[in-house]
Amino acid sequence: MFPTGRTTLPYTTPTVIAVGPLLRELLIACTEPGLAPAERRRLLGVINDRLLRADITALQLPTARDPRLAAACRLVLQDLSQPRTLPWLAGRVGVGERQLGRLFRAEFGGTYPQWRTNARIFQVMIELSEGATVTQAAHRCGWATPSAFIDTFTRVMGRTPGSYRG
Known part of the structure; x- marks a missing residue:
């Protein structure tokens, strides 16, 4: 348009x-x-x-105030194609898994998987708007299959990634 x-x-x-x-x-x-x-x-x-x-x-992702949570978020955002688990992140930033989970809930109002999905959707929207195909964007942002990505994107955004890209 x-x-x-x-x-x-x-x-x-x-x-x-x-x-x-x-x-x-x-x-x-x-x-x-x-x-x-x-x-x-x-x-x-x-x-x-x-x-x-x-x-x-x-449109932006919320920024973590706690330095440990901010470090965990940076690790995830550096490479969304890697499925970083909460235990893996907790070990890398030097905090207990339960404490890191509490930090995600306290600062972002949800769980780590919910935050990660939002981060992936945010990045995929950028990828699609820059011309990436649905499959390319899905793989770059960590979905194992395009169909899993399409299902998640449609559930979160209320429309398919193809219609968003168009």
Whole structure:
């Protein structure tokens, strides 16, 4: 819909945009088949104007405050293709497994596997937006099979990775 490099928004990373009813309807209207080029240009102009006024939040993973948890997160994020377990992480950062699990729950509101899934989904969204295939993104971010990745992505995001990539 929007040519690469020609966006109104100053963001170069994935971004969450609160889309109100008007902007939603404009986006839907802009995808109608057989839309005349002049009408499409006018719709895109209004969409760009509304995007400038939209509530925008940069999409990012939460940052750990505890240095041990931050170190564990860095280890995971350095190579998402490796299935790092909680015991492995705990041993590397010098904290007990139960304590590390408590840190994940206290700081991120969930378990280590939940945080890791979110981290993998976050990275895969970047990979897909940069042109990676679904299979490439799945393997780079640690899924054993594309079907397991598609299932997880669809459950978390509410749509398939192929539709997100498109």
